[in-house]
Amino acid sequence: MTISEAISVRTSLRTYLPDPLTPEQRRELGKVIDMCNRRSGLHFRLVCDRPGPFDSIKKSYGMLKGVRNFIVFAGPENDPNLEEKCGYYGEQVVLTAVSMGLGTCWVGGTYDRKECLELIEPGEKLVCVATVGFTPKEPTGREKLLAKTIRPKRRSAADLAEGLDRAPDWYADGVAAVQLAPSAMNRQGYRFTWGQDAAARASLTDTGSFSLVDLGIAKLHFELGAHGGEWMWGGGGAFRKAREEKSCGAVPWRMGPRGRRYLMVRHVGGHWGFPKGHMEGDETEAETAMREILEETGLEVELDTGFRQVVTYSPKRGVVKDVVFFVAQPVGGKERPQKSEVSSMGWFSLRSAREMATYATDEEILLAAEAYLNEKEELSH
Numbered sequence: 001m002t003i004s005e006a007i008s009v010r011t012s013l014r015t016y017l018p019d020p021l022t023p024e025q026r027r028e029l030g031k032v033i034d035m036c037n038r039r040s041g042l043h044f045r046l047v048c049d050r051p052g053p054f055d056s057i058k059k060s061y062g063m064l065k066g067v068r069n070f071i072v073f074a075g076p077e078n079d080p081n082l083e084e085k086c087g088y089y090g091e092q093v094v095l096t097a098v099s100m101g102l103g104t105c106w107v108g109g110t111y112d113r114k115e116c117l118e119l120i121e122p123g124e125k126l127v128c129v130a131t132v133g134f135t136p137k138e139p140t141g142r143e144k145l146l147a148k149t150i151r152p153k154r155r156s157a158a159d160l161a162e163g164l165d166r167a168p169d170w171y172a173d174g175v176a177a178v179q180l181a182p183s184a185m186n187r188q189g190y191r192f193t194w195g196q197d198a199a200a201r202a203s204l205t206d207t208g209s210f211s212l213v214d215l216g217i218a219k220l221h222f223e224l225g226a227h228g229g230e231w232m233w234g235g236g237g238a239f240r241k242a243r244e245e246k247s248c249g250a251v252p253w254r255m256g257p258r259g260r261r262y263l264m265v266r267h268v269g270g271h272w273g274f275p276k277g278h279m280e281g282d283e284t285e286a287e288t289a290m291r292e293i294l295e296e297t298g299l300e301v302e303l304d305t306g307f308r309q310v311v312t313y314s315p316k317r318g319v320v321k322d323v324v325f326f327v328a329q330p331v332g333g334k335e336r337p338q339k340s341e342v343s344s345m346g347w348f349s350l351r352s353a354r355e356m357a358t359y360a361t362d363e364e365i366l367l368a369a370e371a372y373l374n375e376k377e378e379l380s381h
């Protein structure tokens with residue numbers, strides 16, 4: 001699940017199971033937290049197996065039950081956009097946790113803030129935290145009741161935004177993602193406008209203590225819903241939509257004497273990955289993938305479009321790129337790397353291919369392809 005997809009399944013969950021996070025989950029969350037800290041200059045951290053701030057006997061934090069892990073959202077106290085950045089980057093961490101199947105809840109009030117202040121360095125300000133952990137598969141009766149009392153109806157798109165009738169579709173898609181954004185007391189105290197300069201803007205309509213955190217969360221949701229772009233910080237900040245690009249390719253595989261082998265190419269830029277390239281004219285995704293594989297590797301392939309996975313990233317500022325991957329098997333042609341694009345190529349075992357992949361997204365695609373092929377093989381037996 002991508003973090004964009006996590007938007008529609010996320011809901012605040014307040015009842016946690018005692019199971020600790022696995023080392024793999026801690027690593028994954030650690031990675032996204034490091035990335036957010038690097039980009040933002042903030043200092044988020046994951047705190048595991050520390051129920052203290054949520055089970056004080058002095059105060060009643062009855063709403064949250066069984067919390068063991070949480071993420072601290074903090075940063076330099078002199079950062080003028082600290083609160084908003086905590087919302088924007090913090091929601092990236094929260095949605096990543098949701099995409100990993102974990103439960104989350106932003107918490108600004110119902111925890112022992114004093115205990116968390118011990119975790120903060122001099123010159124930093126603690127903004128809020130979010131709980132994270134395993135939750136019961138089905139929402140408990142208590143959870144349903146809490147959701148009903150805490151979360152009144154969501155605001156409509158027309159209530160949250162003006163200009164929906166004049167703006168391009170991506171604006172409405174952005175607003176639809178904002179409708180699902182968490183906010184303190186479910187206030188959603190902001191409004192989106194569409195300007196004559198073809199830019200969207202987000203302004204505060206509320207001055208509650210977490211309204212800037214809420215604004216940051218809403219901006220991230222809008223950006224994900226609109227499929228890429230860049231915000232300016234602050235109430236009234238403008239959003240510029242990114243230019244969209246699309247490439248298609250595949251993970252080519254064949255059976256060797258010792259199991260499956262995957263074809264990887266080394267692009268002239270130096271990185272190892274799978275063959276792919278830009279869509280041309282009115283090609284279908286499958287046509288682009290087959291043409292690109294033939295051009296880059298000399299191989300004719302048969303595609304299996306039952307596997308279709310999309311990776312989204314920003315190759316440069318102002319551009320968002322989707323890459324669609326299928327799986328493929330060679331059926332003809334002759335291996336011949338395309339000189340202008342590919343410096344070398346080779347067939348590798350799963351283990352070696354994982355090590356060769358330069359980008360994490362290629363490794364993810366490889367693992368997803370392997371899981372798909374295993375499942376397909378099992379079904380055919």
Ligand SMILES: Cc1cc2nc3c(=O)[nH]c(=O)nc-3n(C[C@H](O)[C@H](O)[C@H](O)COP(=O)(O)O)c2cc1C
Pocket residue numbers: 010011012013014063105106107108109110111128150151180181182183184185186210213214217
């Ligand atoms: C900044 C912020 C602070 C919050 N603080 C609390 C809190 O102290 N206790 C709590 O139970 N929920 C808290 N929430 C969760 C909201 O109540 C919840 O997001 C909102 O009701 C919408 O419901 P949903 O998240 O299920 O969509 C907070 C949310 C945000 C964004």
